[in-house]
Amino acid sequence: MxxxxxxxxxxxxxxxxxxxxxxxxxxxxxxxxxxxxxxxxxxxxxxxxxxxxxxxxxxxxxxxxxxxxxxxxxxxxxxxxxxxxxxxxxxxxxxxxxxxxxxxxxxxxxxxxxxxxxxxxxxxxxxxxxxTAYIPGLAGLSEAESLLATPVLHRRAASGEGGSVLRHILLGLAISATGRDTIEKHEELTELSRWVGKVFPGVRFWVKFDRLRDVNIDAKFLTADMVEPGKKLDLQWRSLEMAGTGFLQVVQIFAYLLHFKxxxxxxxxxxxxxxxxxxxxxxxxxxxxxxxxxxxxxxxxxxxxxxxxxxxxxxxxxxxxxxxxxxxxxxxxxxxxxxGALDKDLLLLTEDGNLQYMKNILAQWPELARKVLLWPTFGSGSLPRGSALAKTRQELGIAVAVHRDRDFLSDADKAALIKKMEYDIHGVPFWMPEGSDIEAGFCLPEHLEKIFDIDSSDATALLREAIALVDADAAETDFNTAYQSAVGGLSKEEVSVPSKRWRELAGPCAATIKGKMLLTKVEEAAKKRYIGTPDVKKLKGLKQISNPAVPMHSDLKALLEQAISAQKLLS
The missing domain is CATH 3.40.50.300 (P-loop containing nucleotide triphosphate hydrolases)
Structure with a gap:
């Protein structure tokens, strides 16, 4: 060994x-x-x-x-x-x-x-x-194999040309098992079936080559799902070349093992x-x-x-x-x-189940994006505490950071939340977007200006039109629910109340409407504005509305880069 x-x-x-x-x-x-x-x-x-x-x-x-x-x-x-x-x-x-x-x-x-x-x-x-025997992977099996001299067979097998000699290997297994140099009738390869059956349960194999009558080696297989009770074997089995590539590769692995050892x-x-x-x-x-x-x-x-x-x-x-x-x-x-973090430098846990917006944000920085593994927790309530993340960071040897939507929290509220989740004492980088959520960044006038190819005043007007389409009562109810949920479990002395926070943000406005909701209204407002007009071509921008047209969330980039650098110093 x-x-x-x-x-x-x-x-x-x-x-x-x-x-x-x-x-x-x-x-x-x-x-x-x-x-x-x-x-x-x-x-x-x-x-x-x-x-x-x-x-x-x-x-x-x-x-x-x-x-x-x-x-x-x-x-x-x-x-x-x-x-x-x-x-x-x-x-x-x-x-x-x-x-x-x-x-x-x-x-x-x-x-x-x-x-x-x-x-x-x-x-x-x-x-x-x-x-050694080398198996680089099969791209399929040749349609037929006529008998090769042993040196030629071994030469092709050594070359990794499994697709041209696999039937020969199976024939070699039958010859070794029976002691006969010709296989006149289909011989079942029980040992090969046993080993491949550990991967594909119930599979069976046969091979035949009569040296006096046959030109090509005939190999058959039968999987468990092909079996039809009461039907003759020769009406159930299929020629080996009809098998899938993955299946054939497993066959090659164990055939080479049994034949060449x-x-x-x-x-x-x-x-x-x-x-x-x-x-x-x-x-x-x-x-x-x-x-x-x-x-x-x-x-x-x-x-x-x-x-x-x-x-x-x-x-x-x-x-x-x-x-x-x-x-x-x-x-x-x-x-x-x-x-799935083998070649990543940072694990970014995000409360979002839909990762597309976060992926689009990270795509602004391709080199950084390649280093980040996104992991959704499908809700802010499922985000781990700092102690659990510190253990994950230690066990994986990888930087860890957390994204949670702001949900209208103030900076003071954010600090209280960080303290509650113990992100501060465990040194876990924590990012909240400036808007209510990451989608809010795609509603900013400067982004809309580029997407729809309009000037800044038109972009601001389009945003106002989108806000006007939002049901004010529904928006306020949504605001209250999101804020109360976000501050739940925090000390009342450390956080505000929904009505006060609503007034601080001068609601109703873009700052008090969930970005997810407002973005749909921006799309609706754009259609109202341009459909049936000479500027209808501007609606092509809708296809790109979820891709940053201007630099966006640069504070996230800085936080992730700092986290990666800090982890490398510890490694």
């Missing part, structure tokens, strides 16, 4: 990255983080080591796997060359005190790779060695075509396989929170970022994956 693998100077990987290996190792991280680079480097190095000639050289034509035909540019930023001092692609597998080291550089004529193998495990590299099974994004529930069953099945096949270790690259969440202590979860291994604790990585 390998304890670790190290990769240096390959694609996204610059400085050496050492990956500790367990029975199942799961690499997570964003696109371009280096997850796939690790898998490809291992497989390429092993295959070049196996196929090298007596002078340690392997040409592109001999390589049964290469991540690119332009292999000289597979090193990190610097072209591979034959000079002794130049950087080399390096892969090291360690098993206790023993190791297998492979250093790769170009041949003098750049026609191939020179793979120098060293270490106490160098003798394990033989022409028939099956150290590699020491390292490298699987790139097995979740990409699977439902979250199926992803959970897949990782459970792989962990079972790790126990049943102790000589095989599994290494996966994934983006799936569901897969990581369902994994047990059998699996080790490691975080790749910018071509390096992050130092965060495994439990922290698992939790961040569970929240």
């Amino acid at each position: 390998f304890n670790s693998v190290s990769v240096a100077n390959f694609m996204r990987i610059c400085a050496e990255v050492k990956i500790p290996l367990g029975p199942v190792t799961i690499l997570v991280g964003e696109n371009g983080s280096g997850k796939s680079s690790i898998l490809r480097a291992i497989h390429w190095a092993i295959r070049c080591a196996v196929l090298r000639d007596g002078s340690d050289r392997v040409t592109l034509e001999r390589m049964d796997y290469a991540p690119s035909r332009d292999f000289l540019h597979l090193s990190h930023k610097i072209r591979l060359n034959s000079e002794g001092a130049s950087p080399k692609v390096r892969v090291v597998l360690e098993s206790g005190p023993d190791k297998l080291e492979i250093n790769m550089h170009s041949t003098r004529n750049d026609a191939g790779i020179k793979a120098i193998v060293a270490g106490s495990l160098a003798s394990t590299i033989t022409a028939t060695a099956q150290i 590699p020491r390292l099974l490298l699987i790139d994004e097995p979740d990409s075509h699977l439902h979250p529930g199926t992803q959970e069953r897949l990782i459970s099945a792989l962990e079972d396989a790790a126990s049943a096949f102790p000589e095989t270790q599994f290494m996966l690259a994934t983006h799936s929170p569901s897969l990581v969440r369902a994994s047990s202590a059998t699996s080790h979860v490691l975080w790749m970022s910018d071509g390096a291994l992050r130092s965060e604790r495994e439990d922290q990585v698992r939790q961040r994956m569970g929240w």
Whole structure:
């Protein structure tokens, strides 16, 4: 069993990255983080080591796997060359005190790779060695497969061309199980069915190839939902090429495991075509396989929170970022994956269930928006207290901030609310928009001016027309309800009363009407103003009314940036 693998100077990987290996190792991280680079480097190095000639050289034509035909540019930023001092692609597998080291550089004529193998495990590299099998993911299955010679079959399998040889692998399983070199009638693959059945319960497989009569290998499958009681099997099963991509990828994983029994099974994004529930069953099945096949270790690259969440202590979860291994604790990585916050710097909890307006606000600052995970609580009453958020911040190793609509609160009211929720003593950044809610910002005259391409006086007039369409009594009732709810539980000595606050804001006006309500009236007023007039084209602005046309809520930007900076100082 390998304890670790190290990769240096390959694609996204610059400085050496050492990956500790367990029975199942799961690499997570964003696109371009280096997850796939690790898998490809291992497989390429092993295959070049196996196929090298007596002078340690392997040409592109001999390589049964290469991540690119332009292999000289597979090193990190610097072209591979034959000079002794130049950087080399390096892969090291360690098993206790023993190791297998492979250093790769170009041949003098750049026609191939020179793979120098060293270490106490160098003798394990033989022409028939099956150290790795690589599954990059299927794009589908070829329509037919005629019989291939064993070396050709293994060459295609090593190349990752699972879609062209999967039936061959199934035939190999039948031949191994029966001891016959020809399968005249459909042979059921019970062991494959058992393992794939852990992911797709009730599935069954058959394969047939009569060497005297058949041209193509025939493979069939039957899922539980295809079964029709009392009907003959040959009227129920279907040809394997009719199966879906995700299903076929799971079949490939376990077929390769059973056929090759590699020491390292490298699987790139097995979740990409699977439902979250199926992803959970897949990782459970792989962990079972790790126990049943102790000589095989599994290494996966994934983006799936569901897969990581369902994994047990059998699996080790490691975080790749910018071509390096992050130092965060495994439990922290698992939790961040569970929240979908792996590559985020800040968790923004918002009382809004409809996230679109907040997303549009954050979209003003693209670099910042990419760092923020929005988490709706579907109501202000569900916002966590400061102690809970401080614990979340510590467990995830991520900045945390809270958005709550103002609901007509004064700054003094806001301070009382912060104190009640203990955001002050736990240092939780808390943001309230200046208006009643975030939608109120989209009702400002300067925004309307840009949206409808009108001057400032017209924009102000349009807002007045929208306010006139609001039922004053309903608006005041809504105001009283929202304000009383917002100050509920606060000391009466610290807050105002609805009637006093109404007068302070000079209601009824834009400041005393919920932005959500007022925005609909702005749209109604615009239609009244422009429909049937030469300016009807101005209504095109309605399609953009929920996108900031002028800088909006810059105080939120400052609060989030400060929170992220503060968290990085603590990390």
